Amino acid sequence: MSVKTRGEYEDAFTKAIIKFEKMTLGRGPKDARTYFINDMILIRLRGMLTSAETLLAEEREGRELIKETRRQLLEISRPILEQIVQDILDRKLIGLHTDMSIKTGERVIVLIIDKDLDQLFD
Numbered sequence: 001m002s003v004k005t006r007g008e009y010e011d012a013f014t015k016a017i018i019k020f021e022k023m024t025l026g027r028g029p030k031d032a033r034t035y036f037i038n039d040m041i042l043i044r045l046r047g048m049l050t051s052a053e054t055l056l057a058e059e060r061e062g063r064e065l066i067k068e069t070r071r072q073l074l075e076i077s078r079p080i081l082e083q084i085v086q087d088i089l090d091r092k093l094i095g096l097h098t099d100m101s102i103k104t105g106e107r108v109i110v111l112i113i114d115k116d117l118d119q120l121f122d
Contacts, residue, residue, distance in 0.1 A: 006121040009088065010034040016084045017043050017109070024077055025050070029107070038118055039094075041085070041111040049105040063102045074098050074109070081111065091115050 004012075014034040022028040030047025049057065049066075056062035074081075074096065082093045095112030 006036060009120075010036060012088050013041065013084070014043070016088060017045070020077070020080060020084065021045065021048075023080075024073055036117040036121075039113055039116050041113065041117075043109040043111070045107040045109070047105055048100065048107045049102070054105075057102045066102060067100050070100055070107070071098060085111065085113055089113065089117070089120075091117075 011034075014032050017034065018028040018032050027050065029045035032046070033044045035042040035044075048070075053066050056066060078093070078096060081096065085091050085093045092114040093111055094114055095110075097110040097112075098107065100107040
């Protein structure tokens with residue numbers, strides 16, 4: 001049995017998040033990257049806006065609606081994210097933070113877990 005590298009774990013996490021996004025929104029990002037930083041998992045997703053959201057984003061109220069809807073979808077999907085963290089890293093999810101730029105269509109998700117991941121790859 002081979003030991004996975006940091007990059008292999010980050011790649012597995014990226015694939016799981018893309019699958020999660022497709023499941024919750026019906027489509028995934030155009031590009032996705034995951035970075036492990038101490039006890040944080042930083043996920044950067046590009047190309048996140050749907051065609052309908054792009055139209056909605058032309059007005060201030062629409063931009064606010066998109067951001068709030070995406071935030072709430074992530075919050076109610078927390079159990080799924082907890083399971084992803086458990087399955088891939090055998091860790092517990094402690095905190096969940098997100099923001100999205102309507103201008104660039106980029107979303108950042110930060111997951112805080114119960115252990116410093118750097119210790120797994122020393």
